[in-house]
Amino acid sequence: MKTGQAAACAGLLPWAGVNARLSAQALVDGEVSVMRAGREVPLEMLTRLVGGQRVLLDAQLQALCQGGASLVLLAMHRHVQALAALAAMVERHVEAPVTINAYASFTRDGAFQIHRDGHDVLVVQIAGRKRWFCHGRRSEPPFGGETVDPRRDPGPPEAEMVLAPGDLLFVPKGDYHRAEVADAGGQSLHLTVAIQRPDGAEVLRWRLREMADRLAAPVPADRAGWAVYEAWLRTMLAELGDGLDFDRFQAAQAAARPLAGTTAIGLATGAEGPDDVTLVQPALRRRPALPGTGPAVIAAGGGTIRLEALDCAILALLLDRDAATMGDITAALPAEDPAALRAAVAALARRGLVFLTAP
Template identity: 30%
Template sequence: MSRTEIQESGARQGAGILESRLTRLSREEFARDVWARTAALTRGASDFSDVFSTSAVDELISRRGLRTPFLRVAKDGSTLPSSSFTAPAGVGATVADQLDDTALWRAFSDGATLVLQALHRTWEPVTDLVSVLSTELGHPVQANAYVTPPQNRGFDAHYDVHDVFVLQIEGAKRWVVHEPVLPDPLRDQPWTDRRSAVADQAAHGTPHMDTVLRPGDVLYLPRGWLHSAQAQGQVSIHLTLGVHTWTRHSLAEQLTRAALAALGDDPVMRRALPLGTDGPDGSDGEVDLVRERLLAALAEADPAPAFHRARRSQGRPAPLGPLAQLTALNNLVPTSPVRLRKALEPRLEGSRLFTRVGYLDFPAADLVPVARLLDGQVRTAGDLGLALAGRLLRAGVLVPTDR
């Protein structure tokens, strides 16, 4: 089986989203053969009509009261100013920059691409898909939708600084993909820094892939892979799931921060440089001393706390309804079903539970039931104890649920 065009082979029972809806590869196969290595196309991966659609586009633009930056508009490689497609919301809403559906219609009919950004925050089916995929991959995921008129394109050839899964929803779009000019770019190494090399590769290099995506197809591109896309004979809608990969460089940043924090407690490192110092190029031995202390601090540093804080900050927990939460708290009885709120990134360290909504400390008697909660299974308030269940509901860690 070709690794650049993966044919539909049927998903195994119990498979995750990566296998059942995106690649037809198990997580292990994808990690071994594709992840961060090569572009891969899966024909007929899934029917995505339950995730996104033309009617979803119309509802988001015309009825949801979205504001920038939840939408961008692009044409022929340029992004239009937001003032060209926003307007005041009218009586009773002191909002000056809501989407103007009439202006958007005119721009779209004139060939502009509509980019609905951060759909994982505004469209529930996409939220659910992104949440599960992020958990499977262990990397933060976002979602954008690109709505392109026939025979038009929104952006020139470029690369992203995150991996992407492209899910074709409606219509057809031709994708031309080239290998990277900079493999594995970091987040502060955008394609605009290498504009001429990107343009030369796109104009003269042999494409790695030149193909048309149709509804149900999925294209995976590692960060750095050049791509451009053009709608064919009808409106094209595709979802891009952007995977913001943690890298060794990310881990080095956390390690360095932990070491520098430790050096803040070292009185020798807090001391001023000598008067008249020549700085790093001088011969007074200061750089050697600093290097020695820094290397020692790096050897002792634990990057885990900073890494996990950064990871929790990269996403938000699953939605929580305050009225449903209050009702559950007021009506709490031993048989009340509850579960851990999804996408919390919970981590129990000693007697402290860290989550995306803060941390909680527990007495020793509560640690066993709290640890059991982390499997995400439905429990009853009686299993946990009413006092503990009530505390976790108030904290937004537990949510009511059906069995």
């Protein structure tokens, strides 16, 4: 998909945001890795011990990247507010957990060989151009991530395309693919929005957790009691199946998902709250039922959150639009006092329920 939104996509993760994540500690923690030809570059080639602490070898990292290595930055939605807001927005629409990784490449050598992922992937091209080769599925579901044996010819791709900044590509779970920098001497930065749709095993694990207390009776030590225990367990399994309810499953998933944001300590919005051009985005990963009027208590972040009537009105507006400026909120709720609206938005930010972004 050609969105025509190159500048907006570039703002999701500037190169400065990539550089800020490059440290010896991030490499040690596994949140950043350097990949070449499908293999991870050893930590010892990228860092050295100085005074008992590892330090990043900047020159070595630069040389490796220019020699064909790629940077893999995991879970960037935990570190960049714009990506946290994006992950939350996608989750609300697909009702499945979402994570966002970033990949930076500097030559036509790819970080990974042809492979398939165990989840759906939405690719967002941030900078540079990248050529993608999609080979389709080789088997029917179920399937997980798997690399094709490089000694085998994967055959011609079913589709080949070049992504430019602002372009999107959807790669379904199970589709074999690979990518490379499109331009000689060029570079590329893209995001992968991984959509982890729950499977049957996850649904059954949820149902088992619901019945955990009733299933706690241990298997009898005396073999003579096994037949009775087996008959009882078969009854419990039938009840487990009869109690499957995807609405309740999704509600339980939604209640357990943490908020995408963090508490806004030291919120610098001035005494009167956010100004009209401040962008406000919801941090809720799922879309709760909000009353038209009056306060509410919603389940989110593994607990309950009390919302006043004004909070509900603001969040309902934001969830409907996915984002709005403070000025847009004031215009959309003309019956509310503007000062009270600004104060309420600032309070929501302090509780981690919305993101505030200055232009």
